[in-house]
Amino acid sequence: xxxxxxxxxxxxxxxxxxxxxxxxxxxxxxxxxxxxxxxxxxxxxxxxxxxxxxxxxxxxxxxxxxxxxxxxxxxxxxxxxxxxxxxxxxxxxxxxxxxxxxxxxxxxxxxxxxxxxxxxxxxxxxxxxxxxxxxxxxxxxxxxxxxxxxxxxxxxxxxxxxxxxxxxxxxxxxxxxxxxxxxxxxxxxxxxxxxxxxxxxxxxxxxxxxxxxxxxxxxxxxxxxxxxxxxxxxxxxxxxxxxxxxxxxxxx
Amino acid sequence: xxxxxxxxxxxxxxxxxxxxxxxxxxxxxxxxxxxxxxxxxxxxxxxxxxxxxxxxxxxxxxxxxxxxxxxxxxxxxxxxxxxxxxxxxxxxxxxxxxxxxxxxxxxxxxxxxxxxxxxxxxxxxxxxxxxxxxxxxxxxxxxxxxxxxxxxxxxxxxxxxxxxxxxxxxxxxxxxxxxxxxxxxxxxxxxxxxxxxxxxxxxxxxxxxxxxxxxxxxxxxxxxxxxxxxxxxxxxxxxxxxxxxxxxxxxx
Numbered sequence: 129x130x131x132x133x134x135x136x137x138x139x140x141x142x143x144x145x146x147x148x149x150x151x152x153x154x155x156x157x158x159x160x161x162x163x164x165x166x167x168x169x170x171x172x173x174x175x176x177x178x179x180x181x182x183x184x185x186x187x188x189x190x191x192x193x194x195x196x197x198x199x200x201x202x203x204x205x206x207x208x209x210x211x212x213x214x215x216x217x218x219x220x221x222x223x224x225x226x227x228x229x230x231x232x233x234x235x236x237x238x239x240x241x242x243x244x245x246x247x248x249x250x251x252x253x254x255x256x257x258x259x260x261x262x263x264x265x266x267x268x269x270x271x272x273x274x275x276x277x278x279x280x281x282x283x284x285x286x287x288x289x290x291x292x293x294x295x296x297x298x299x300x301x302x303x304x305x306x307x308x309x310x311x312x313x314x315x316x317x318x319x320x321x322x323x324x325x326x327x328x329x330x331x332x333x334x335x336x337x338x339x340x341x342x343x344x345x346x347x348x349x350x351x352x353x354x355x356x357x358x359x360x361x362x363x364x365x366x367x368x369x370x371x372x373x374x375x376x377x378x379x380x
Numbered sequence: 381x382x383x384x385x386x387x388x389x390x391x392x393x394x395x396x397x398x399x400x401x402x403x404x405x406x407x408x409x410x411x412x413x414x415x416x417x418x419x420x421x422x423x424x425x426x427x428x429x430x431x432x433x434x435x436x437x438x439x440x441x442x443x444x445x446x447x448x449x450x451x452x453x454x455x456x457x458x459x460x461x462x463x464x465x466x467x468x469x470x471x472x473x474x475x476x477x478x479x480x481x482x483x484x485x486x487x488x489x490x491x492x493x494x495x496x497x498x499x500x501x502x503x504x505x506x507x508x509x510x511x512x513x514x515x516x517x518x519x520x521x522x523x524x525x526x527x528x529x530x531x532x533x534x535x536x537x538x539x540x541x542x543x544x545x546x547x548x549x550x551x552x553x554x555x556x557x558x559x560x561x562x563x564x565x566x567x568x569x570x571x572x573x574x575x576x577x578x579x580x581x582x583x584x585x586x587x588x589x590x591x592x593x594x595x596x597x598x599x600x601x602x603x604x605x606x607x608x609x610x611x612x613x614x615x616x617x618x619x620x621x622x623x624x625x626x627x628x629x630x631x632x
Binding site: 140142146186190310311313315316329330332334360 | 394395398434441442443563566567571580582584586608609611613
């Protein structure tokens with residue numbers, strides 16, 4: 129690069145402020161407490177409001193602060209650990225924290241159809257579910273299931289709605305699962321998901337895409353949108369110790 | 381809530397613009413192409429620059445755009461799938477994409493010490509590694525290893541530096557691993573990690589914390605910071621199909 133490392137990445141002004149604010153949060157505020165307004169905070173730390181706002185955004189990214197409309201900026205509780213793919217060889221969880229919202233037969237987005245290797249005319253059940261943890265919405269999921277994966281789905285089941293969704297999940301679990309693969313990436317909440325998650329459209333979310341494999345093909349595909357502000361997603365099968373604080377907080 | 385769902389979450393102006401811009405990216409631009417400057421873009425879409433900037437931030441969150449200093453805003457290639465914990469029962473990967481940078485003996489942050497259940501006087505080796513994929517830096521890792529986990533680490537090894545780091549990893553792999561657990565959460569890049577990742581401090585990152593369990597205790601703890609703009613983290617052991625596009629792109 130030709131320059132020294134220090135010169136190559138100048139430290140922005142909000143970064144220093146963030147560190148100072150973070151220490152103030154630790155020493156002066158408790159969880160749930162409402163922060164003073166931006167004008168007062170900017171005055172206290174002797175910075176422009178734009179700089180303050182950037183620092184607050186950083187702390188929100190790190191899960192230290194929550195901004196809620198009509199309430200203001202509050203000190204966030206530690207993020208919840210939410211198990212995702214805790215057992216490698218398991219169908220979608222159907223535990224108490226998941227709730228089937230709806231089930232429709234729709235043409236899936238092109239890339240979902242490609243991943244499922246469904247033909248243009250094959251029906252795909254789209255199951256919509258939501259996940260609640262500790263009384264708060266944490267995830268909105270779309271589970272795509274080609275009709276060929278649940279051939280025995282009977283007309284006895286409701287044609288749509290939560291009962292239909294449960295029927296699809298029940299049939300799916302009759303298949304012998306070879307494995308599942310997940311990917312996690314950063315995204316922004318689509319309008320529909322944002323509503324369910326009680327966030328504004330565009331809020332940062334963690335998108336978990338899971339492919340359920342049966343006999344070498346993708347028998348179902350789940351796209352689950354988790355709140356990035358309140359959740360840390362846990363993977364693994366070892367059970368055990370929970371670390372209360374996020375790594376950023378630990379490492380700083 | 382008393383209001384209809386539509387009313388309860390008003391759609392911000394930038395959200396509509398984001399959708400329009402996203403379509404324009406698909407139809408008019410190719411990967412790597414530089415976008416017109418903000419003034420021209422704002423004029424073309426008839427919006428204020430603040431609104432434009434919010435929409436661009438959204439698209440950056442979703443991995444559609446990259447902002448690089450000195451270059452401008454370019455259309456991003458699809459995110460790389462980066463395997464994280466592909467085998468449940470494995471020690472830290474020591475593949476070609478990982479490079480040992482340094483190894484020091486330092487007092488770990490308090491919460492790391494708590495997770496490792498080390499006493500205040502126990503030495504902890506801190507191994508710093510970086511991960512490169514397709515020629516780009518994707519992750520910066522701190523691996524904390526209590527001295528008691530690697531008792532046979534000999535004085536023959538270098539006292540610090542990459543050689544020492546490799547010595548610690550080699551000793552660690554002699555232990556029989558019971559399991560590993562990972563958690564993924566959103567964070568912002570600390571200054572030191574940002575340099576390694578070629579990002580500005582505060583850039584959104586995915587922080588992967590992995591606990592390596594031996595005989596019921598945490599024998600090592602890894603905190604790895606992945607670039608959120610270019611990476612999708614993959615979990616699972618089924619191998620196979622790669623989905624090129626992110627779920628947001630697929631689902632929209």
